Each structure stands twice: as C-alpha cells, then as structure tokens.
Amino acid sequence: MHFASDNTSPVPPQVLEALIEANHGYAMPYGNDVATSEVRDAVRAAFEAPEAEVYLVATGTAANALALACLCPPWATVYCHRTAHVEEDECGAPEFYTGGAKLTLLGGEHAKIDPGELERAIGFTARAGVHNVQRGAVSITNATEAGAVYTPEEVAAISRIARDAGLPVHMDGARFANAVVSAGCKPAEMTWKAGVDVLSLGGTKNGLMGVEAVILFDPSRAWEFELRRKRGGHLFSKHRYLSAQMAAYLRDDLWLKMASRANAAAARLSAGLAALPGATLLFPTEANAVFAAWPREGHRRAQKEGAQYYLWPMDQGLEGPGDVPLSARLVCSWCTMDEEVDAFLALIDGGTESVPTQVPPPNS
Amino acid sequence: MHFASDNTSPVPPQVLEALIEANHGYAMPYGNDVATSEVRDAVRAAFEAPEAEVYLVATGTAANALALACLCPPWATVYCHRTAHVEEDECGAPEFYTGGAKLTLLGGEHAKIDPGELERAIGFTARAGVHNVQRGAVSITNATEAGAVYTPEEVAAISRIARDAGLPVHMDGARFANAVVSAGCKPAEMTWKAGVDVLSLGGTKNGLMGVEAVILFDPSRAWEFELRRKRGGHLFSKHRYLSAQMAAYLRDDLWLKMASRANAAAARLSAGLAALPGATLLFPTEANAVFAAWPREGHRRAQKEGAQYYLWPMDQGLEGPGDVPLSARLVCSWCTMDEEVDAFLALIDGGTESVPTQVPPPNS
Amino acid sequence: MHFASDNTSPVPPQVLEALIEANHGYAMPYGNDVATSEVRDAVRAAFEAPEAEVYLVATGTAANALALACLCPPWATVYCHRTAHVEEDECGAPEFYTGGAKLTLLGGEHAKIDPGELERAIGFTARAGVHNVQRGAVSITNATEAGAVYTPEEVAAISRIARDAGLPVHMDGARFANAVVSAGCKPAEMTWKAGVDVLSLGGTKNGLMGVEAVILFDPSRAWEFELRRKRGGHLFSKHRYLSAQMAAYLRDDLWLKMASRANAAAARLSAGLAALPGATLLFPTEANAVFAAWPREGHRRAQKEGAQYYLWPMDQGLEGPGDVPLSARLVCSWCTMDEEVDAFLALIDGGTESVPTQVPPPNS
Amino acid sequence: MHFASDNTSPVPPQVLEALIEANHGYAMPYGNDVATSEVRDAVRAAFEAPEAEVYLVATGTAANALALACLCPPWATVYCHRTAHVEEDECGAPEFYTGGAKLTLLGGEHAKIDPGELERAIGFTARAGVHNVQRGAVSITNATEAGAVYTPEEVAAISRIARDAGLPVHMDGARFANAVVSAGCKPAEMTWKAGVDVLSLGGTKNGLMGVEAVILFDPSRAWEFELRRKRGGHLFSKHRYLSAQMAAYLRDDLWLKMASRANAAAARLSAGLAALPGATLLFPTEANAVFAAWPREGHRRAQKEGAQYYLWPMDQGLEGPGDVPLSARLVCSWCTMDEEVDAFLALIDGGTESVPTQVPPPNS
Structure with missing residues (x-):
C-alpha cells in the first residue's frame, strides 16, 4: 500500500532490458550515440514536430529550470500557479538558473492558472517601466500538482493570453503522459498546437530511473540550451544510459500505457474513497493523484498497517477525535495494483484484509 | 581499439546486477533508501572517515562545481592548474555555481600545480584589499588531466600552502581510483590525511553509468551542500539507482580493481609506444591515460582501421610528411584488453593484425 | 505644486556648502578621508551604537540589495510586504544581489507587515526540507510605502517573530527620518533596540543628491559588505563627496529638521483634503506622503494648472463623471511650502489662487 | 606633491557651479530632466554619433561591468589584458554582472593587448564545443593601465580581429580624454570609427565627483542596459546631479582641456625623471601616468617629505641599499601644477625645495 509518490516506484522490465542492451561495447559520449538519435526521432514523431530539438536531463527540476532560463531573462518574471512545482519544490532552482528572475x-482552481488572473497580472507587471521586473514567461503544469488536467482548450486559452503579451509558454510535464491519456488527445494537441513553446517531458515519475526530456518546439534557442545544460552540470558523458531508457519509454507507447495504468488505479481509488462514509474528494481525480479527506480513525488504521502516503498539508497530526476528517494525498503509479487499492480502501473503512506486496509486471 | 576516453566504456556486470536488484518494490526517494545508507557507510569505511558526509550526483561537473561553491565565495578565486577540467571542460560551471568567482x-609539470607558483599567486591575490577578488580555495585534479599522479606527499605540500593562507582544498577525483592504485596508498592518505577537505570521487569514468560522490571530510557545510545540490537540480528522486551503482562500485574493492586494470592497460600501451621508432611520451604514464607522439604514417594507419582516440591538441591535421610525429591522447578503461593494446601498437608500427572487439567481464 | 515624489526636490544649502568645502585639495579615495570618519562617528552617536559599521552608497536600491545579500543566502527567502519597495520598485535588485533568493x-494594513501573517509564513517555509527555499530574513520599510509609520513597539513585535525563527531583520529606511520624527522616538529605539540588524538609512529622498548609509548594528558581516559593495560597483573613489553630504545631513539634526518639515506639510495637506467634500484618506498620514481620493473634477483642475502627482494606482484615467472620486499619492518634501499646499487644496476645491514656485531655504 | 591617483583630486569650479545651478527647484527623476537631454546631445555631437544611446552611472566599475554584461553572455569569456582594470581592480564585478562569465x-606591451595573442586566444576558445566557455567580447582600456595609449589604428587592428570572430568591442575609457588628447584624434576616430561598440567614458578621474557615461554606439541593447542599470542599483533618482556634472564636463571642451593639463604635467614629470641619474622609465609616458624606477634614497627623501604615490608593484619595501632602484607609479591630474612636479623632481634628486600645496583653478 504505497501511495507516497510516483517517484518511489521501480522501473518496468523494458527499461532494465534497454539498459542491458545499451551496455554493449563502446559508445561515443555526450549524446553522440545511436540511442540519442533514436530518442530525437521518436519524440519528433510522437509530437508531430519534425523541427523540434530534444535534450535529456536526469531530473525534473533541471528540466524546468533550464527551460525557464532560456525563456525568461534575469530581470523578468515567470507567471505560475501559487502551488506550482517550480515555486514550491525546487529550492529556488528557477531563480538560480535564470540569474535571479x-x-x-x-491562483486558480485545482492548481490550474485562472486565465483572468493571469491576464490581470501580466497587465500589472512592468507598469512602472524600468523600476520593476518585466514580463518573462508563463509556466503551467500538466497534469497539475492537484491531480487535475488542463484540456488542450484550456492550455490554448492560457497561451493566447501569453502570446498577446509576447510571452513564451513553458509546460512542466512531469506527469505529461498522465495528462495526455486523461484528456484523450494527441501530444501535439496538448503542446505546440495549443501554443506551448517548451515542454519538460517527464519520464521519472512514470517509470524511468531519472530521465526527462526537454522539447524545444522552436529550436532557435537550442544552442543556448545546450550551453546552459553543460554549465549546469547536466550533460551526461555516458549519455547512452539516459537515451536507452527514454527510447524504451517511447517505444510502442509504453509511456502512455504506463500512465493509463496509473490513472486507472487512481480512478478506482478515488471512486472508492468517494463512496466511504465521511470521506470527500478535495479535487477532481483526473490523473494519477487523489486528494481526499476521511475520518481520522481511518488514517490511524491505515498508518498502523504501514500504508504510505502524505497528509496534505503535511503538518497535520493524527491526534484528535476519530470522526474528524483529515486530508491526504495519494499517488498511484504504473505498478499500483487493484488489489492494493482495494485493500487500502477496506482498511480505512475498517476492514482487515491482508495486503499484497508483490509488484506485477506492466503491460502483461 | 577504443582509446577516445574512459567515458565511452560500458559498465561491468556487477553494476547492472546491482541495478536489477535495486529495482524491487518501492523505495523512499531522495536518498532516504537503504542503498544510500550503505554507500555512506562504505565511503566512511574506505576513507577511514567516520564523520564524513557523502552525497551523490550524476556528473563530474556537478560534483566539482557544487563542491567549489561550498568552498569559495562569489568574490574570491579558485587556484587551479591552467589545464584543469574545472577551467577547460565545464563551460564555466564553477563560475555559475559559485555566483561568479x-x-x-x-602552471606546473604534467598538469600538477607547481607549489612555488601557487604560493606566489596566493601572495599576490588580494594585495589591493577590497579592490580585487579574495583568496578562495585550491583545487587539484588527481590523477591529473595529463595522466600523472600526485603522491600523498605532493598533495600535502599543496595543502600546507593552502592551509597557511586559510584556504580549503578540493580534489577533483574523476580518476581518483586510478591515482590511489598508482600511488599504492590508502584513500585516506591521498585525501584528508594530506589536507584535502572535499573530494569529488569519480565513478563514471571508472565504470558507472553516471555517478559521482562528493565527500565532505569536514561535515560543517553539509546542509549548504544539500541545498545547493537540490537548487542545482542534482538531487535525484529515485536516488536508489545512483546509490545501488556506487554501492556495487565500492563493494569488494571493485573500484580499485577496475582502476588497476585500466592502469595496467595504459602501462602496457605506454611501454609499447616508448619502444616504437620515432615515438616519444609527452608525460609519464602514471594512471590510465597515455600522451605520446609518433609518426604521422602510424596515425594514418590507425585511423584507417577505425582506431578511436584524440589528437592532442585536437586541432592538428594528419596531412604532411609521414615521418613527422603528431601527439595524441589515449585513454584506457577497466575493459581495455591486452589484445586491443597489442593490436593497436602493431598497427601504428606497420602491422596488420586483426583487432578483437568483445568486452571481457572484469575481475575474471 | 509638486507632489510627485520627494526625489524631485533640490538639496538644501547646507549640503551644497558641504560639497564646496569638501572640494579643497587632495583627499585619499575609497572612504579613507576625514569626512567619512566624521560620518561614521556621527551615525554611531546618533544611533547610540558605538560598534556599528557604516557604509555609504548612492541609491536606495543599492543599499537595500547589498544589505539583503549579506543577510539572506541564495537558497532562502526574504519576508516583506506585498507592496514593499524591494518587491515593486527595484527591478529585481534583491534577487540579483542575493544570487537568486x-x-x-x-499582507498587512498600510503596507505594514501583519505579524500573524509573518508568523504563519515563516512556519510554512521550509516544511519540505531541502525541497523548498529556506528562511532568510525579514525586511520592513519605515516609513512604509503607504505613508504609515511602524512604532518602535510594532518593529519589536516583528523582530521578535524573526528572532524566534533565527532570522535577521532589515529595515528599508528610505524615509527613516520621517518615521523617527513621526514616532517621536530616538533612532536607537526604532532600530537596534527594537531588534533591527541592518538599516538602510535614506538621505536622498530627504534632501541629499544621492547618498544612503547602510548601518550594520552587528559588524560581523562588515567585510563581506565591503566586498559586495565593491563588486556591485558601489564603492566611490572620490568618496568624500558622499561623506560630506551625509556629514552635513547628520550635523545639528538637519536630517530630522528636514523630515519634520516634510511631515508637517503632509499633515497640513492631509487635514485639508480630509475636510474637502467628497474626499477621503486611503491611509493614515503619518509621515510625508498622503494617499487620498477626491472627485475627478478636482483632479482635472489640478492637472490643468500643472500640479504634479501620481494617480494611485497609476493606470487610472481622468475621463468619466466629475463627481466620482479618484485616488492619488501626494508626497511632500523638506521644501514643500505651506502656500503650495494651500494653493493646491484651493485648486482641487474649485479655487483659482496662483501658486508660488520659489523654493525656500530650510530651517529659516 | 600628490601623485597617488587622479581620483584624489578635487573637481574644477565649473562642476561646482553646474551643481549649484542644477539645484534650483524641482526636477523630474531618473533622467527625465533637461540636463540629461543636454548630456545626450552633447555626447552625440562630440562623438559624431547621432544614434548613440548614453547612460550615466557613478563609478567606472559599474560602467564597465554593466557594459560587459550587455555584450557577453554568462557562458562566454571577455578577452582583456592581464593587467586590465576589469581583471585586477573590480573585485569580480564583471563576473557578477555577466552572471559568471x-x-x-x-599579454602585450604597456598593457595593450597583443593582436597576435588575441587572435590565437580567440582561435583556441570553444574548440571543445559545448564543453568550454564560448567567445564573448573584447575589452581594451584606453589610456591603458600602464599609461600608454592605443592609436586609432591600433584600436582598429584589435576590432578587426574581434569583428572577424563576430565579437563586440568594449573600451574602458576611464582615462579616455587623456587618450584622445594624446593621440591627437577625434573621439569618433578612437571609438566607433575604429570598431568600438560600447565606451565607458570616464569623468571621475578627470575631474568629476563620480560620473561616468556609457555610450552604446549600437543602440539595439539600450533597453537591456537600462534594466541592468536599474537592477544593479545604478539608476539615480536625483539624476540631474549626475547630468549637470557631465554637461559641464563636455561644455566648451572642458574635459579635453583638463586631460591636456594632466598629460602635460605627466610629460614634464616623465622628462625630468628620465634625466635623473639612476632613473629609468618603465613604460612610455603617453597619458597622465608615469611609471619609473629611481634609487631608493630618492624614494626615502620623497616619502619623508610626504610625497604621495604608490610603489609599483605595491609590496616592495624601502629598506636596502640606497642606490638600488625601486619602481613607482605617479599619476598627474588636471590640477597638478608645474611647481609641484619640479619640487618633486628636485626632492628625489637630492634637493630640499619647499613644495606648494595650493590647488590652482583650471583653465585660467
């Protein structure tokens, strides 16, 4: 019963096999290997973007911060949601990489930027001319930090506002596959066709060891990106081990299949929770994360049995009357099993079922 | 016949096996897993340094730049060799991470800092008080970029000068294992016992996919290091995959055994080259890199057969009289076979032997 | 009728005379002159702080940004009011000088930080450990950007919260003299006795050409400050011309006398506005700035006669029904005359009095 | 006998008078005043550059660092002389403002960059592609830190090399007036006609309190410069006091007249020193600084009488045999009198003449 985060999951057998295969003989370093070419081609095909440039890094924070540094000068600002990962979970990496932007x-519901609020904020920025910071870029997260999903139309609405002000749009896609699968659209429709200039395409949370792709749909800043990546210490010499993973991820839609499984598990969990007495959902469950509140006694039972998840916000305590609800975040991944979900639901509902612990193979 | 760099080699089976084993079930992220504890313990044991703090990152540039940022404030300078990796091969990462140091x-022979020159340079710095940059830190590379090795006594001589000026000492140990094996000393003797404060302990060039350890022998700046690592985008969520590799690397002295093999291959290559007519060594071969010059016709034969290595400096050409020597860098790794070395030597000497291509298992 | 800002005023004759006197013969550069010593002594005496270190720079932005850079590391945050000068009017200088904090x-009334909100924000910061930015420093502005004044007790309340969290306190005192005079307290009571660690003591808005003092009540970071000042290009070679102005400013309480005059003019203006039909004050007038709203027709009359001031917020327009109120900011300075105030009040009230334009000598 | 630096001199009466005149009434801040327009026009006329943008700051370090930040991205390098002010005397300000370039x-004689060495260095940079820093900009100082002057042809030779590599050229003109007067050319011939893109035009060392102009001959980066200036805390609110000084400086060629006087004094001093027994010139005296060596006993006599100058390098001592020469730097300014020079020469030659101390009015 592990719902702490999708970054606690193992990788699927396809990824291990790809690493084993990539390990044969010598390979030229720094991305001059065949697997890197394969990744570039696969991304361009998957996104219907033959001109796009594609770069790999190992963490989502690096992907986001490097992307924003290419889009926003030091004297400007990045418009993002109050609870965006770039604001809350990267220890100021965007400020570091941009040189102090x-x-x-x-605000906005479910961690989606409210378009009206964006428009007003852009209008307000730089009214004092040289005295305050300038308009830089817009960054949205899809799927959001609250487990919701922007539709392509919602992305386009944000992009239009950005475009009207001459601003580029970055998408933090740490859970991009979950969003695309949820929206039932094509990757291109969710990104460049909806006005996104740069996508951080997550691999790690959805089943890789630590690989993210930064996709520059407009390749004009590609060389700058390469220099910033190197300077940030994010250019891998044995690059084939990143590329091999990403290639396996994109092959045969593995990334989308894994995201589907995670989303399905979250949907099952969400439905189960909503049906429990005294429980409520905090946000709609549109991707692989469930935010819900249920009575304290249910939490106590779950934690006693070793269920892993975070109270949300984290600084709440379990003490107090058993029937008062407490909120929590539960994240499913490609390897969350239905049995695990059902056992967890039974547990907080007062049940005593035993819980399976084995991780199943994916796509079997 | 692949001598381009040690970063073109595959990883040994032990490392693949460690990854496969680490892939079971869920693991807490960001270094809160058991493999990370094992690494910490193993480093402390190997370096006889029970108080040391140990952090993993994925590239040598990250390791060096983060370490220097903790040692040198923005308004100071890092003393290093003119050909140091931190100067020549990191696209300004130290300047970026320090905030503009x-x-x-x-100078100094074989890419080792000349102690007298260091002393004079330190004496010169900050003579103008607030008007120029201040003394920051000393950084040495061992084994050096020229394939030489500082002995523990030579390290101590540098450290004494640094210490007298109140400066910390950083060692770029991208090829630290090669240096220790070459010097026949213990890791502790080469580092903290010789006055080194922070070591970038390389794993990548010596057989990992992309893992380096930063060892803070003085743990007082550990928290700052953690924040800088996160802010630089170098904290891995699925940290177990870094730790598992490093743990395998340190287990049963695998790291030292692999470095021994690489050094032995380089010694064989170096001896063979020295014996060729018209060939000369540029630097003593003390680790796993050979710098030598030999007649152009030998280069032509080698490159025609697909031998991989860099002319040194890189911007020379092969055209010209066949008997004029050209210099080159040849790097051996844990998987360089004697047969490969011998075939290469025969080739530039005019031979026509066929060359084996299979990579052997290590330690067999 | 010039109420645009206190930075549009001339300097008083004492300052010009001090410059003329300072211009005799040679003087050692970079603060090694007698005037600089006099300033240091005068500040220490005025603030009853014999250990304080005192540095001069030419702009308030430099003073604030350098001070914050010494108090807040790159990976931390500065708590300030939403409308603070450091946030709204410095084009990101604090982010630049801190290295990306x-x-x-x-929030809080009248641009004063609400203590409860500060406490909650500090409590919230760094809950995710290494993943988000850390607690850095607290910065308050006194007099505030809304023309209000923190009492020493209110400053102490903020400082206590900061101190409990181990955070230093910075005061942006661009209008510090106006605040001290308004509160009727001693400079020491408003600063270090109330827990302030570093004060940016404004001279420019209150009558100098461009001189601000940074006062480090705790001198332990003095050398760092000097290096940051030099590196920022803010160390003057012909330093005597800064020092002579600041010395004249502090001599015979000139700074306090000038602030008193500005405050008195603002009080007269405020009282007059409050008595006008259809006019309201937006904030209490406690220093030298008045924020008020009055009918559009009064604005039209004023602007037609060339009265200088800013609508507040700036992006409002004069068009529309004449009886609808519009808000504005009116700033008085040491040389605002009662006649000017009265003429302005008469004008917006419908009068047609002619307005004097000559600037009177101060303290006469 | 004050030869320590030209930054120890007072300002001429014209500058004081300009300040007094500028002090009448209110003036709009931040450069929106009439004096600033006058300066812009005067610079454009003096440099025959009607499109140039002109910005004022208060220190040479700010002028240089801001200019370089607009010309050189963080991942590139500035080519400059080993003894350039930007390297030796700005505490890393260029690194700070560029974001870590x-x-x-x-090398090169008399602190002038050797063109061949520049060409080789540019050729060498970026040979390793993304792995090392890129080509950024070229910065030369005229007059140089060794008191020599680049002719317009020499400037053009440097610029041609830069231009061929696509690099912009910055000129640190802290003593630009001395250089122009020495070369007997027009300001335009020494700058944009010789390929200079940005000039830091010094005012401070040549008679202002602290004013430098940055002239962008190509105005395309003007807005970026304005933002960087503000963000660096170098935009003055009471800007008229900078502008009034610079306007007076440029009016009726005052700047050139003052530089002529300083150069003439240095020439007199240089000729006198060259004629002394045991004395030698270290560099040709082409501007207002003299670098010479003479016997220790002469130094002892001079220093006993309170003569002010720096031994060069600074860390030499006076102890030792009296007839052994010691080198020194002697800087003349607009107010150095012939009598002062003669008295100094007599003193180190063994004389005992008394020394005048009064500063004469300029241009009388």
Missing part, C-alpha cells in the same frame, strides 16, 4: 504567483 | 590559472 | 510577499 | 587574460 522572479516568480509571480497566481 | 574567478579561477586563477597556474 | 526569493521574496515572500505578505 | 570568464575573463581570458592576454
């Missing part, structure tokens, strides 16, 4: 924090 | 470039 | 924006 | 240090 600001983040302008916006 | 300088590098003061020093 | 954040500013956490807080 | 490098400085590549070159």
